[in-house]
């Protein structure tokens with residue numbers, strides 16, 4: 001885009017946002033205290049500030065966008081994951097299993113100053129079985145004297161141990177180079193062709209009716225079993241034909257399997273939810289309409305927004321609703337979901353199938369919005385009128401002017417506004433509201449960032 005070049009937007013801005021859908025996933029796994037979190041922070045480095053700068057980053061978040069040598073990828077941080085499961089072996093194994101399921105490649109961290117432990121060896125077996133590419137990090141090699149400790153880790157049979165000091169940064173560049181060689185260019189977790197089936201995740205807290213809904217939609221329709229050419233897919237995903245169109249329901253194994261819940265289950269549920277959301281283009285957040293909305297429901301909605309995916313909210317168990325509950329629900333929605341007045345809403349009963357047919361049109365609406373691109377000319381005509389009618393309030397005698405705007409990406413739509421001075425949050429929200437009114441972004445989060453031009 002010549003416009004962008006003129007405005008001095010660097011290519012990286014665009015590459016980062018356009019590719020976000022298909023970024024490969026690198027997971028950092030290992031026993032507690034080997035230095036995983038330290039390593040993740042080192043890799044994120046100066047980008048960390050950028051991550052924290054984004055609104056809505058919650059502590060549930062386990063993956064971050066990272067960059068090395070011009071390549072962008074998602075980094076899954078397993079440091080600080082739950083350790084209260086009986087037996088550290090079980091905890092580490094479970095952690096590794098989930099991480100590996102999400103990842104396209106793995107950095108396995110061992111504390112070289114301690115050497116390989118039985119737990120480490122246990123994880124190695126898991127990693128082998130999963131067949132994912134692994135790079136071995138021999139951590140806490142703070143100086144040349146530790147090199148011998150690192151070399152001893154050849155015994156793990158994972159190939160060359162890369163001596164690093166996550167704490168001081170020593171060797172981390174070489175480690176990342178090695179990781180980049182093993183990381184595919186795109187994630188293998190559901191890479192769709194542009195014209196392929198759209199990817200849907202059914203998410204929500206336990207017992208809201210995800211598996212009932214999945215069975216309802218899959219049960220009544222033909223389940224497409226053959227592999228669609230040109231797509232890679234996990235066995236946990238299912239192709240389901242609805243209304244003459246094939247949809248790709250991601251991560252359904254987790255829904256069907258009804259993983260048995262022990263301590264730390266909330267965390268894993270949240271992790272699975274995030275994984276499903278990230279694999280999907282559109283998420284259906286199911287909420288049990290018959291009971292009071294919970295913080296967990298709202299958190300799942302927030303996870304979808306943070307991930308930049310299209311969103312449909314489905315209020316399930318409508319067969320259990322009476323008038324009183326209905327009134328309460330409307331009030332709860334007004335109070336708790338004020339931030340997503342734009343999400344299409346469907347009231348359904350997964351048990352009886354009532355209104356299940358409303359799901360597909362809602363998905364289509366949300367995806368169309370998610371894909372929508374507003375031509376630069378139209379966008380600026382709209383902004384010009386808006387700003388003329390409602391100028392930014394004066395700040396200290398000065399008035400920041402909105403100069404120009406452009407949509408830098410779709411999926412979800414992201415806009416950059418160039419202004420002559422700081423634009424207040426309230427005015428930004430006003431612009432977002434008007435953008436939505438004018439261009440109807442029903443069902444998609446949109447992002448607006450402002451660049452100040454002197």
Ligand code: GDP
Nearest residue numbers: 032033034035036037038079080140165166167
């Ligand atoms: P995690 O539980 O695997 O995420 O481990 P942490 O990143 O929390 O690190 C555990 C401890 O090891 C902390 O006290 C770190 O400061 C320390 N540590 C991490 N990396 C290094 C390193 O490269 N060298 C040394 N000497 N200590 C480290």
Ligand code: GDP
Nearest residue numbers: 206207208209210211212316317318349350351
């Ligand atoms: P999941 O944990 O989100 O997969 O939830 P399930 O699909 O397993 O449903 C949990 C419970 O809610 C089961 O007993 C279902 O039969 C019940 N349930 C699911 N959908 C409905 C519904 O629309 N109406 C009623 N009355 N019960 C439902």
